Amino acid sequence: MNALILDRIHFAFTVTYHYLFPQLTMGLALLMVIMKLIALRTGDERWNQAARFWAKIFAINFLLGVVTGIPMEFQFGTNWSEFSRRTGGVIGQPLAMEGVFAFFLESTFLGMFLFGEKRLSKLAHFGAAFMVFVGSWISGFFIIVTDAWMQHPVAYHLLPNGTYEVSSFWGLLLNPWAWLQYAHNMCGSVVTASFVVAATGAFYLLEKKHEDFGRLFVKIGVIAGLISCIAQIFPTGDMHGRAVARYQPAAIAGMEGLFRTEKGAPVVLIGQLDDQAQKIDNPVPINDVLSFLIYGTTSAEVKGLNDFPRDQWPSALPLLYYSYHIMAGLGTWFLLLMTAAAVLLWRGRIYASRWILWPILLSFPLPYVANTAGWMTAEIGRQPWLVYGLIRTSEGFSPHVSAGNTLFTLLGFLGMYAVLSILWVVVVYRFISTGPDADPAAGPVQPEPATLTAV
Amino acid sequence: MGFVWFWIVAVMIAAYVVLDGFDLGVGILSPFLARVEDERRMLIRSIGPVWDGNEVWLLAGGGTLYFAFPLLYASSFSGFYLPLMIVLWLLIMRGVSVELRMHIDHNVWRSFFDGMFFVASALLAIFFGAALANVIRGVPLGADSYFFLPLWTNWRVGPNPGILDWYTVIGGVVALVALATHGALWLVLKAPGELENRARRAASTLWVALLLVTLISLPATIAIRPSALDNYEAHRILYLIPALVVATLVGILSFTRQRKPLAAFLSSCFYLVFMLVGAAVGLYPALLPSSTSPARDITIANSLAGPHSLRVGLIWWSFGLILALVYIITSYWLFRGKVTAEAGYGH
Numbered sequence: 152m153n154a155l156i157l158d159r160i161h162f163a164f165t166v167t168y169h170y171l172f173p174q175l176t177m178g179l180a181l182l183m184v185i186m187k188l189i190a191l192r193t194g195d196e197r198w199n200q201a202a203r204f205w206a207k208i209f210a211i212n213f214l215l216g217v218v219t220g221i222p223m224e225f226q227f228g229t230n231w232s233e234f235s236r237r238t239g240g241v242i243g244q245p246l247a248m249e250g251v252f253a254f255f256l257e258s259t260f261l262g263m264f265l266f267g268e269k270r271l272s273k274l275a276h277f278g279a280a281f282m283v284f285v286g287s288w289i290s291g292f293f294i295i296v297t298d299a300w301m302q303h304p305v306a307y308h309l310l311p312n313g314t315y316e317v318s319s320f321w322g323l324l325l326n327p328w329a330w331l332q333y334a335h336n337m338c339g340s341v342v343t344a345s346f347v348v349a350a351t352g353a354f355y356l357l358e359k360k361h362e363d364f365g366r367l368f369v370k371i372g373v374i375a376g377l378i379s380c381i382a383q384i385f386p387t388g389d390m391h392g393r394a395v396a397r398y399q400p401a402a403i404a405g406m407e408g409l410f411r412t413e414k415g416a417p418v419v420l421i422g423q424l425d426d427q428a429q430k431i432d433n434p435v436p437i438n439d440v441l442s443f444l445i446y447g448t449t450s451a452e453v454k455g456l457n458d459f460p461r462d463q464w465p466s467a468l469p470l471l472y473y474s475y476h477i478m479a480g481l482g483t484w485f486l487l488l489m490t491a492a493a494v495l496l497w498r499g500r501i502y503a504s505r506w507i508l509w510p511i512l513l514s515f516p517l518p519y520v521a522n523t524a525g526w527m528t529a530e531i532g533r534q535p536w537l538v539y540g541l542i543r544t545s546e547g548f549s550p551h552v553s554a555g556n557t558l559f560t561l562l563g564f565l566g567m568y569a570v571l572s573i574l575w576v577v578v579v580y581r582f583i584s585t586g587p588d589a590d591p592a593a594g595p596v597q598p599e600p601a602t603l604t605a606v
Numbered sequence: 607m608g609f610v611w612f613w614i615v616a617v618m619i620a621a622y623v624v625l626d627g628f629d630l631g632v633g634i635l636s637p638f639l640a641r642v643e644d645e646r647r648m649l650i651r652s653i654g655p656v657w658d659g660n661e662v663w664l665l666a667g668g669g670t671l672y673f674a675f676p677l678l679y680a681s682s683f684s685g686f687y688l689p690l691m692i693v694l695w696l697l698i699m700r701g702v703s704v705e706l707r708m709h710i711d712h713n714v715w716r717s718f719f720d721g722m723f724f725v726a727s728a729l730l731a732i733f734f735g736a737a738l739a740n741v742i743r744g745v746p747l748g749a750d751s752y753f754f755l756p757l758w759t760n761w762r763v764g765p766n767p768g769i770l771d772w773y774t775v776i777g778g779v780v781a782l783v784a785l786a787t788h789g790a791l792w793l794v795l796k797a798p799g800e801l802e803n804r805a806r807r808a809a810s811t812l813w814v815a816l817l818l819v820t821l822i823s824l825p826a827t828i829a830i831r832p833s834a835l836d837n838y839e840a841h842r843i844l845y846l847i848p849a850l851v852v853a854t855l856v857g858i859l860s861f862t863r864q865r866k867p868l869a870a871f872l873s874s875c876f877y878l879v880f881m882l883v884g885a886a887v888g889l890y891p892a893l894l895p896s897s898t899s900p901a902r903d904i905t906i907a908n909s910l911a912g913p914h915s916l917r918v919g920l921i922w923w924s925f926g927l928i929l930a931l932v933y934i935i936t937s938y939w940l941f942r943g944k945v946t947a948e949a950g951y952g953h
Contacts, residue, residue: 218701222694228683229690239676240911247673250666251926258662259933262655316912549684551754560691578709
């Protein structure tokens, strides 16, 4: 294995693991704000208690998001120094802004939200929760702006020394790609949080423990889940897909496994990509749909991979194809499940319908898979470019960090994150099995907790 | 513009050292000061609501460095590859140990995280000190402005140094002692009763060590890097900075004796700031000097990002920092006063 491939695996592994945490906390922050808002409006203390329970789960996930996030910012320099040197004048900007505008906000108000319920008024405590939500969503925005510039570079110019500089600050922040990707990504985050909340509710109902809270969690999880699942597909997924087709046509051909340019191109629901023979084995196609999705007409021509020079093909073609299909397939499942659940909720029958509570419970890991697969689609689709059309991935890694050193730290991260995963499971299991009822922090005389997660 | 951004990054690093410094110091002292479970909890509670925010200065400072001096960021982060990765692992271990210790009511679980908290805090202090010393000593920059340093070679300051040599080890020890002192003074301020007394005694003892290592570090720096004095000789008023280092050292001891904990803690803050400013003045305008030839130094001029980026950056940075200061001051004010031992906390 050479340094380039190891640097890629290094980044891919650490960023994929990292994003398991923010994808929950960003969505959960929104749901906690909604819970606090309902409590504030109705005076129903159960919603405050529910928010307090989720705050504990939020805090541990937030912590793991923070400690696994620091390596991301460092890795641009450690493993991708040539990329950093050339593009720091552009993407250093949103990364620095994330620190200054999001992290200070988030960390300060999280401290107040977790520790300050006794010291703050109800409205101020709601305000703290709201600011945590704002901070985490701003943070996500700046990261997406960074990635969007790599996907679709705008508002830059090349300096004589071969490095890039921002030519328009607003042009960078208003990159249309960023806003589409942001909308699609934040929806995905709410999907994850909704499924986790609904699944926890389903677990309590099936377990016949904390059933009062089980019903609240299923209710809010299903409603938020249905809305976010719809928005995930339409309009955000639809618009994002069309942007990919427009600006990265080779990526869309790879995602769909389309080798030959076709009029009335099909969508293949399932099938195995054979990149040697350049075809899909055992395909289940629906004709014309791809042309329609991209161009709004069934007869439009979609360019196949064969019409692109070989050195512009996405380099991990089968993985790109499967990532995209897993994302899209799971998205469809989420919509079906949440629609059925919402109908039952509306009819008032969901809490006793074990046949729907079971799939809700078992589906909670799937949004993590779908979000990960979505990001893999975006980032593998961008290959062989590091910055689309400007810098190739093979030009970006650190020239003086040997493959052996990279493998050493990759193995270190694998070990470290294996331990973190075990600790996460132990602690979250304990929170969920204790449940919201048993929380001694309920009521006005709660003792002051020691740190972030001891709420 | 380069001058402004140099000091912006320097101020952010200084803010990180002063703020995260005291919670690292609390970690370094934790096994020596806290003897029973209640005291360990108080110790951690004294930094509970703020440690995460303190660490943000590292991230924000790193991001700003990346943005303003891309070449410096690229060269130093890839060149200090291994120690940076170790720092990352230590930051992970430390964050996890602070937050997870109370979640399971087993002595073994808690002791494990207490040990991790101590080890990670102490090693972080040493690594940060050694990192700064590496920057002062210089690194073997190649013609392409890159370098790669192993953790150690022969422990000598020569043409092929390691991250650790006798000089950078001194830097590590200075940081360890300085942050331990800083943490002790924070605890005098925040901890009640017996813990406060113990912290005060620790601060007085550590002060002697701090005086000693500070006095060793100054001639050592001049010995390995005579040009560190150039700016001082050019502008003699700058000799005020080492004088202020001495003044803050005196302040730490006398305010501690007079039972003025806030003044003593602030003296320690300024001690750290003046030590860093002193080093920055010695380096300026180099950011990462070359140990082989001054022509290869990474300087403000050759690593600065494009002018438009920097002009725009100055606007949002000022705006963002004012907001950040408002949050931070609010937070410290909200959690002001001494921490208390409360039975039955947890969940």
